Amino acid sequence: PKYVYLFGNGKADGDGSMKALLGGKGANLAEMARIGLPVPPGFTITTEVCTYYYAHKKTYPKDLEPQVKAGMAHIEKIMGTKFGDTRALPLLVSVRSGARDSMPGMMDTILNLGLNDQTVEALARATNNERFAWDCYRRFVQMYGDVVMGVQKRSGDDHEPFEQVIHQLKKERYGQDIDDTKLTVDDLKELVNRFKALIKERTGGKEFPQDPWKQLWGAIGAVFGSWMNDRAIVYRRKYNIPHDWGTAVNVQAMVYGNTGERSGSGVAFTRNPANGEKEFYGEFLINAQGEDVVAGIRTPLPVVELKKVLPEAYKELERIRNILEKHFKDVQDFEFTIQDGKVFMLQTRNGKRTALAALKFSIDMVKEKLIDWKTAILRNPADQFDQLLAPVFDAKAEKAAEVIATGLPAGPGAASGRIYLSWERAVAAAQKGEKVLLVRNETTPEDLRGMIAAEGILTAKGGVSSHAALVARQMGKVCVCGAGALQLDYEARTLTVNGRVFKEGDWLSINGTLGNVYAGQIPTAPSEIVQVLIQKTLDPKASKTYQMFKTLMDWCSKVTRLEVRTNADTPEQTENALAFGATGIGLCRTEHMFFEGNRIDAMREMILAETVEERKKALAKLLPYQKQDFIGIFKALRGYPATIRFLDPPLHEFLPHEEAAQEDLAAKMGVPVEKIRQRVKELHEFNPMLGFRGCRLGIVYPEISEMQARAVFEAAAEVQKQGIKVRPEIMIPLVGFKKELDLQVEVVHRVAAEVMKETGVKIQYLVGTMIEVPRGALTADEIAQTAQFFSFGTNDLTQTCLGMSRDDSATFLPTYTELEIVKRNPFATIDQTGVGQLMQIAVEKGRKTRPDIKLGICGEHGGDPDSVKFCHRIGLTYVSCSPFRVPVARLAAAQAAL
Ligand code: ADP
Ligand code: MG
Numbered sequence: 001p002k003y004v005y006l007f008g009n010g011k012a013d014g015d016g017s018m019k020a021l022l023g024g025k026g027a028n029l030a031e032m033a034r035i036g037l038p039v040p041p042g043f044t045i046t047t048e049v050c051t052y053y054y055a056h057k058k059t060y061p062k063d064l065e066p067q068v069k070a071g072m073a074h075i076e077k078i079m080g081t082k083f084g085d086t087r088a089l090p091l092l093v094s095v096r097s098g099a100r101d102s103m104p105g106m107m108d109t110i111l112n113l114g115l116n117d118q119t120v121e122a123l124a125r126a127t128n129n130e131r132f133a134w135d136c137y138r139r140f141v142q143m144y145g146d147v148v149m150g151v152q153k154r155s156g157d158d159h160e161p162f163e164q165v166i167h168q169l170k171k172e173r174y175g176q177d178i179d180d181t182k183l184t185v186d187d188l189k190e191l192v193n194r195f196k197a198l199i200k201e202r203t204g205g206k207e208f209p210q211d212p213w214k215q216l217w218g219a220i221g222a223v224f225g226s227w228m229n230d231r232a233i234v235y236r237r238k239y240n241i242p243h244d245w246g247t248a249v250n251v252q253a254m255v256y257g258n259t260g261e262r263s264g265s266g267v268a269f270t271r272n273p274a275n276g277e278k279e280f281y282g283e284f285l286i287n288a289q290g291e292d293v294v295a296g297i298r299t300p301l302p303v304v305e306l307k308k309v310l311p312e313a314y315k316e317l318e319r320i321r322n323i324l325e326k327h328f329k330d331v332q333d334f335e336f337t338i339q340d341g342k343v344f345m346l347q348t349r350n351g352k353r354t355a356l357a358a359l360k361f362s363i364d365m366v367k368e369k370l371i372d373w374k375t376a377i378l379r380n381p382a383d384q385f386d387q388l389l390a391p392v393f394d395a396k397a398e399k400a401a402e403v404i405a406t407g408l409p410a411g412p413g414a415a416s417g418r419i420y421l422s423w424e425r426a427v428a429a430a431q432k433g434e435k436v437l438l439v440r441n442e443t444t445p446e447d448l449r450g451m452i453a454a455e456g457i458l459t460a461k462g463g464v465s466s467h468a469a470l471v472a473r474q475m476g477k478v479c480v481c482g483a484g485a486l487q488l489d490y491e492a493r494t495l496t497v498n499g500r501v502f503k504e505g506d507w508l509s510i511n512g513t514l515g516n517v518y519a520g521q522i523p524t525a526p527s528e529i530v531q532v533l534i535q536k537t538l539d540p541k542a543s544k545t546y547q548m549f550k551t552l553m554d555w556c557s558k559v560t561r562l563e564v565r566t567n568a569d570t571p572e573q574t575e576n577a578l579a580f581g582a583t584g585i586g587l588c589r590t591e592h593m594f595f596e597g598n599r600i601d602a603m604r605e606m607i608l609a610e611t612v613e614e615r616k617k618a619l620a621k622l623l624p625y626q627k628q629d630f631i632g633i634f635k636a637l638r639g640y641p642a643t644i645r646f647l648d649p650p651l652h653e654f655l656p657h658e659e660a661a662q663e664d665l666a667a668k669m670g671v672p673v674e675k676i677r678q679r680v681k682e683l684h685e686f687n688p689m690l691g692f693r694g695c696r697l698g699i700v701y702p703e704i705s706e707m708q709a710r711a712v713f714e715a716a717a718e719v720q721k722q723g724i725k726v727r728p729e730i731m732i733p734l735v736g737f738k739k740e741l742d743l744q745v746e747v748v749h750r751v752a753a754e755v756m757k758e759t760g761v762k763i764q765y766l767v768g769t770m771i772e773v774p775r776g777a778l779t780a781d782e783i784a785q786t787a788q789f790f791s792f793g794t795n796d797l798t799q800t801c802l803g804m805s806r807d808d809s810a811t812f813l814p815t816y817t818e819l820e821i822v823k824r825n826p827f828a829t830i831d832q833t834g835v836g837q838l839m840q841i842a843v844e845k846g847r848k849t850r851p852d853i854k855l856g857i858c859g860e861h862g863g864d865p866d867s868v869k870f871c872h873r874i875g876l877t878y879v880s881c882s883p884f885r886v887p888v889a890r891l892a893a894a895q896a897a898l
């Protein structure tokens with residue numbers, strides 16, 4: 001089998017479509033070679049070899065070696081140099097990881113491979129640049145020692161071991177920290193010696209290998225090995241990348257950004273990935289190799305500065321920028337190296353972007369006719385779309401706040417939090433419920449957990465494409481980078497700026513759109529879209545963001561089949577959801593209404609009642625309240641339908657459990673406290689989730705359902721008299737037997753007929769059920785004889801299908817996710833194989849009995865993009881989610897239809 005794919009000289013075995021086999025980097029290197037961009041020649045070892053490697057005790061298929069040899073010969077031929085040449089210019093290569101989806105900085109890359117004590121001399125002679133040759137060699141020994149031989153930071157070390165050696169030498173020889181570019185040939189030679197010694201010391205006597213082929217195979221093994229390192233595993237878990245995908249390995253001829261002042265390395269975006277503006281964005285370092293830029297050790301210059309320094313190279317980059325966008329039809333994030341004025345391309349991929357940038361790119365590219373509007377919909381990642389609704393700083397408060405430093409605006413938005421200087425402490429504080437800002441000199445992949453836990457990330461060093469910036473943008477975290485005025489003391493856990501000291505736990509605020517760092521806490525304000533749609537404090541014409549949002553939402557409406565409704569219990573929530581484009585209520589929980597004001601008293605009276613008569617008396621007190629609530633909601637709905645769920649939770653939730661509260665209630669009701677205690681005891685349940693709740697309440701106490709039905713229909717009649725159409729859909733919860741539903745439906749129909757007769761108003765209504773226990777799903781054909789609609793209550797359906805209590809799962813679910821027993825949290829994303837199968841059965845059986853049955857979902861899953869797409873696939877009529885998730889659900893629903 002073919003394990004090695006060649007590229008170079010305007011040709012390639014592979015192409016951009018082969019990301020699964022060649023990894024993202026390899027596939028796009030091939031694609032760039034094909035379209036004639038200047039790519040150093042090389043080859044890609046496929047991801048299949050990685051899979052083989054892990055399936056066969058870390059060994060390779062036997063066909064691999066000759067193919068790698070042929071690959072090296074291919075590079076030698078194009079370059080006109082020889083690997084391991086000790087006389088003429090030697091061929092050096094990089095060995096680079098490359099998974100299907102990019103995992104920035106998570107895996108390892110080795111540069112300048114092929115150098116040893118002889119080839120370094122040959123390199124020096126051939127280039128007539130001794131300093132350059134020894135700079136490459138010391139970099140190589142350092143990377144090889146770290147990545148392949150495992151000489152890494154031990155717990156307790158403050159610095160990377162090799163950096164510590166460099167630091168020490170600078171101190172000895174110069175008495176201070178100097179820039180790496182200032183190190184002399186002699187310094188570099190000494191560093192190589194000390195590095196070799198360090199490797200020997202730390203590996204129990206192993207020598208740094210001099211044989212280039214041995215180096216090559218060592219590096220290939222290390223790259224495959226890095227697929228299973230801790231941080232790569234954490235990253236994949238966070239982004240749901242399957243562990244069995246594996247990484248490819250790219251071996252590529254080196255080009256050198258460190259030969260002098262006419263060379264350099266950089267990272268650029270074809271457009272601004274933070275705010276979406278159509279401007280060349282990125283940065284570079286003169287006289288540097290690529291990893292210097294990403295590592296964030298030196299702060300680079302904006303790419304447009306190249307215009308002054310190396311104008312020819314800048315022109316070439318502008319040309320490439322254009323070709324990339326025209327060819328890939330999407331914003332590209334690319335890596336380049338300039339060797340003595342000539343530009344080489346080392347990588348390109350679709351640029352990670354903020355939700356705002358994604359929105360702007362997609363709309364602009366439609367205008368530019370690069371893509372059509374349907375593609376534009378797909379270009380907006382649904383799972384980060386709610387960033388657009390995220391709060392910003394209150395404008396006045398921000399103006400009044402004191403700017404203590406500025407940095408680069410690397411991840412837009414506003415964040416306030418208590419500062420922590422280590423990821424461990426940031427995570428610990430966040431777990432205690434604190435709002436946290438993670439503050440570091442620069443971040444490394446090790447800090448990932450802290451970044452996930454933090455509201456925002458602030459670094460003292462590094463640029464807009466440093467690790468911190470990259471990861472922050474992807475996670476939608478607020479981020480300010482390279483705020484040079486900050487002096488961090490990790491030991492003392494303090495941040496000093498202009499003599500002012502901030503301790504861990506102190507508040508700072510950062511604006512990742514402007515790059516400002518403020519002392520103290522600044523109140524946040526709603527996003528422009530929320531100001532326009534919900535608060536109505538901003539004129540729609542004054543907000544470009546809102547206008548783009550509206551354009552996209554209008555496109556979505558054109559293709560969507562799945563309706564998006566909302567979960568709402570109040571007129572205000574209803575109005576908000578409608579403003580975001582919801583077309584009705586999918587779940588109105590009536591019990592929330594009973595907790596307000598003195599309604600709870602009437603509710604408790606009802607629960608404590610001993611006879612039907614008493615109960616009816618208490619219910620009569622509740623009726624006007626509930627009716628008023630429905631009137632408000634129906635009016636807010638302006639003719640859209642409302643699915644109203646009858647009383648669902650266990651009754652004991654309404655009773656007071658504390659002594660004092662029980663005494664209070666007793667006094668209020670004029671009953672002995674003993675009676676209340678007794679009733680609370682009676683209602684106590686071992687397993688409330690599976691106890692006296694749902695339709696079981698209405699079946700034992702039909703008068704409750706009767707009151708609720710009356711409230712609904714009287715309210716409907718009243719609102720309809722005012723000229724607003726009302727479409728109630730009454731939903732009976734927790735049904736597992738057809739008879740349960742029959743009994744409740746009888747009550748509803750009877751009351752409906754009564755109210756219509758009393759008021760003379762004709763009301764169109766439906767009665768249906770929630771499908772939320774497995775028996776309900778499995779007997780859906782019987783239930784559909786009575787039910788006019790089903791709504792999947794996927795919270796309970798997940799609990800009952802998995803036999804897993806949502807509220808008690810925190811003790812074991814993290815372990816389950818870690819061990820990949822469950823791929824995703826089943827309470828956040830529908831477990832499609834299990835719960836999803838029950839849903840499919842119910843859909844099929846329900847339709848068989850009643851072909852036009854209405855189908856919806858009302859669990860938390862209704863706002864989760866993957867679950868929404870699943871609902872589309874199984875043919876539901878609508879999803880329902882909380883008001884602020886409505887835009888996300890609309891986007892996901894439209895994407896599902898494309
Ligand atoms: P990552 O996936 O972490 O970005 P890469 O494989 O892209 O790792 O390598 C990191 C950097 O090393 C690149 O951005 C590039 O600047 C530099 N690099 C990799 N291969 C070469 C090469 N053949 N010549 C010059 N620089 C290279
Ligand atoms: Mg890269």
Ligand code: MG
Binds near residue numbers: 772
């Ligand atoms: Mg339920």
